[in-house]
Amino acid sequence: MTSMPQPGMARCIEPAALQALIDLLAQEGYLIVGPTRQDDAIVYDRIAGLDDLPAGWTDVQAPGHYTLVRRDDDAFFGYAVGPHSWKRFLHPPVETLWRALRDGDSFTLAAPSAPAPRYALFGVRACDLRAIAIQDRVFRDGAHVDHAYADRRRSAFIIAVNCGVAGGNCFCVSMGSGPRADAGFDLALTELIDAAGHRFLLEVGSDAGAALLARIDNVEASMADVDSAKAVVSHTAAHMGRHMETRGLKELLQGQPQHPRWDDVAARCLACGNCTMVCPTCFCTTIEDHGSIDGSSAERVRTWDSCFTLDFSYIHGGSVRTSTRSRYRQWLTHKLAHWIDQFGVSGCVGCGRCIAWCPVGIDITEEVATLRVAVEAGNEAGHEHD
Amino acid sequence: MRNRPHLAVWKFASCDGCQLSLLDCEDELLALTEAIEIAHFTEATRTSLPGPYDLSLVEGSITTPVDAERILEVRRQSKVLVTIGACATAGGIQALRNAGNMQDIVAAVYPSPQYIRALATSTPISAHVPVDFELRGCPINKAQLLEVISAFLAGRKPVIPSYSVCIECKRRSNVCVMVQGIPCLGPITHAGCGAICPAYRRGCYGCFGPMESPNAAGLTREWQARGASSLQIKRVLRSFNAAAEAFQAESLKHGD
Numbered sequence: 001m002t003s004m005p006q007p008g009m010a011r012c013i014e015p016a017a018l019q020a021l022i023d024l025l026a027q028e029g030y031l032i033v034g035p036t037r038q039d040d041a042i043v044y045d046r047i048a049g050l051d052d053l054p055a056g057w058t059d060v061q062a063p064g065h066y067t068l069v070r071r072d073d074d075a076f077f078g079y080a081v082g083p084h085s086w087k088r089f090l091h092p093p094v095e096t097l098w099r100a101l102r103d104g105d106s107f108t109l110a111a112p113s114a115p116a117p118r119y120a121l122f123g124v125r126a127c128d129l130r131a132i133a134i135q136d137r138v139f140r141d142g143a144h145v146d147h148a149y150a151d152r153r154r155s156a157f158i159i160a161v162n163c164g165v166a167g168g169n170c171f172c173v174s175m176g177s178g179p180r181a182d183a184g185f186d187l188a189l190t191e192l193i194d195a196a197g198h199r200f201l202l203e204v205g206s207d208a209g210a211a212l213l214a215r216i217d218n219v220e221a222s223m224a225d226v227d228s229a230k231a232v233v234s235h236t237a238a239h240m241g242r243h244m245e246t247r248g249l250k251e252l253l254q255g256q257p258q259h260p261r262w263d264d265v266a267a268r269c270l271a272c273g274n275c276t277m278v279c280p281t282c283f284c285t286t287i288e289d290h291g292s293i294d295g296s297s298a299e300r301v302r303t304w305d306s307c308f309t310l311d312f313s314y315i316h317g318g319s320v321r322t323s324t325r326s327r328y329r330q331w332l333t334h335k336l337a338h339w340i341d342q343f344g345v346s347g348c349v350g351c352g353r354c355i356a357w358c359p360v361g362i363d364i365t366e367e368v369a370t371l372r373v374a375v376e377a378g379n380e381a382g383h384e385h386d
Numbered sequence: 387m388r389n390r391p392h393l394a395v396w397k398f399a400s401c402d403g404c405q406l407s408l409l410d411c412e413d414e415l416l417a418l419t420e421a422i423e424i425a426h427f428t429e430a431t432r433t434s435l436p437g438p439y440d441l442s443l444v445e446g447s448i449t450t451p452v453d454a455e456r457i458l459e460v461r462r463q464s465k466v467l468v469t470i471g472a473c474a475t476a477g478g479i480q481a482l483r484n485a486g487n488m489q490d491i492v493a494a495v496y497p498s499p500q501y502i503r504a505l506a507t508s509t510p511i512s513a514h515v516p517v518d519f520e521l522r523g524c525p526i527n528k529a530q531l532l533e534v535i536s537a538f539l540a541g542r543k544p545v546i547p548s549y550s551v552c553i554e555c556k557r558r559s560n561v562c563v564m565v566q567g568i569p570c571l572g573p574i575t576h577a578g579c580g581a582i583c584p585a586y587r588r589g590c591y592g593c594f595g596p597m598e599s600p601n602a603a604g605l606t607r608e609w610q611a612r613g614a615s616s617l618q619i620k621r622v623l624r625s626f627n628a629a630a631e632a633f634q635a636e637s638l639k640h641g642d
Contacts, residue, residue, distance in 0.1 A: 293414060
């Protein structure tokens with residue numbers, strides 16, 4: 001196998017070969033999840049092949065808005081990220097941790113019945129690769145390993161897609177997380193549609209990716225194709241829908257616990273928790289214990305939780321964060337500032353989901369920008385008095 | 387048979403739907419009757435054992451002078467009293483009359499209004515007696531009812547979250563209908579139904595009443611920005627939980 005593709009090299013494949021790649025993954029027992037059109041949105045769900053992809057569709061996004069419209073071509077990946085993130089699969093919203101069965105005066109523990117499927121995540125964007133890397137750090141790479149997460153992660157095969165379109169709420173360039181996928185994938189695609197035809201530049205990110213690529217029709221990418229792929233990503237990078245200035249952001253936010261802007265946003269915020277649910281890095285969960293009526297069995301279930309609920313900060317004597325002001329401030333400052341102290345990176349990847357899927361369209365980039373302007377204006381006014 | 391805790395189910399002004407949720411627990415009903423003695427439940431059996439009762443489930447609101455007396459006796463006879471459903475916890479759809487003129491309403495409905503002995507208001511059970519736990523919903527969710535009973539039997543706190551419907555909605559991977567242009571009460575509504583309506587591409591109707599920290603003004607401001615009229619907003623807030631404080635206060639801002 002002298003022509004075996006190696007990690008880091010670029011190949012070129014036809015759409016038919018992409019279907020062949022999906023078929024091979026299915027044959028190997030992967031459950032393939034990827035973008036598909038459902039309920040007037042592009043969601044991530046089980047796909048069988050290219051026919052399930054939202055070919056020819058794109059999304060128009062703004063704060064609190066998301067609509068699908070037709071494109072004037074048949075691009076398979078001509079849209080930004082939708083309402084779902086991959087944590088739905090790697091960090092599922094509801095997970096039974098264990099069951100206990102009464103056994104006389106004792107009890108026995110039983111593992112959850114079905115093992116998790118081996119996922120092939122198809123069409124992962126750069127911002128979401130960064131989000132997965134962040135959740136890896138939280139669940140897998142620290143002192144306390146979440147073994148179920150680590151198992152799902154280890155068995156997952158990731159096919160990334162370099163973004164050909166910047167959504168109206170995208171700001172991955174500001175967060176340094178995209179739009180080009182540079183790590184954390186097995187294979188990465190760049191969709192090319194031009195006079196030379198509809199094809200994909202394919203980069204290899206792992207030995208598993210190289211092995212799979214060797215089994216489908218592919219040719220060496222020409223210099224022109226490599227340049228075209230670079231141009232696709234550059235174009236996307238130049239058309240970000242939003243921007244967030246991160247310079248000094250951690251200190252800025254950590255220094256403003258009492259700023260009146262928190263009251264302003266609290267008047268608009270519904271404390272519904274949608275932003276945390278759609279965020280690809282938000283990882284908080286709660287534990288629920290349920291028992292059967294006859295007392296013969298019990299189960300412990302872990303579900304996605306949100307720092308916007310009252311129970312989230314409930315300790316002896318009541319909830320610590322009773323006001324929406326304190327809850328929004330907690331979410332924003334944790335995401336953009338304390339996260340850096342805790343994990344060494346920002347908790348925001350610039351995907352824009354919290355902006356699109358906020359029912360009242362609160363825009364994290366606008367909140368940060370407004371706070372910065374107010375604080376910096378205040379500082380200047382302060383200096384004038386010095 | 388061992389001494390099982392006695393359960394009583396009481397009906398006040400209501401449609402019986404919440405009581406029926408208990409009979410709807412077909413798979414669990416046998417286990418339930420082995421764990422508790424159904425001492426009083428006229429929807430299910432003519433047998434009625436005398437009090438006191440270990441657990442009383444109370445359905446319905448207080449709308450007559452007779453019921454206002456009867457609930458006092460139910461409370462006296464009950465060690466633990468749990469209200470079930472929107473009528474018992476918020477006054478129900480019949481609380482719409484609270485804002486109107488009772489005499490006019492009775493005259494409009496009944497051919498012989500002189501026989502009607504009703505209060506001018508429909509009020510929740512908690513307005514009359516101390517309530518140990520309120521289970522929301524129109525109707526209640528039977529899984530939540532079983533959770534409350536199981537928790538009672540085990541002597542633990544029931545796991546009944548009071549956050550928004552949105553949390554449940556996102557957990558089941560629904561696409562947000564409000565962002566897609568359909569007015570939805572989910573962000574200010576108490577969880578518990580499992581986000582049924584948004585799962586079928588409908589806006590939430592608020593059957594479970596206000597969530598723990600409802601920002602109703604924030605939501606209706608957004609609805610108005612998206613083209614909803616004051617009349618629409620008023621009407622959507624005046625349904626099964628019309629008299630729940632957060633819904634009532636906001637609806638009054640949009641008309642009498």
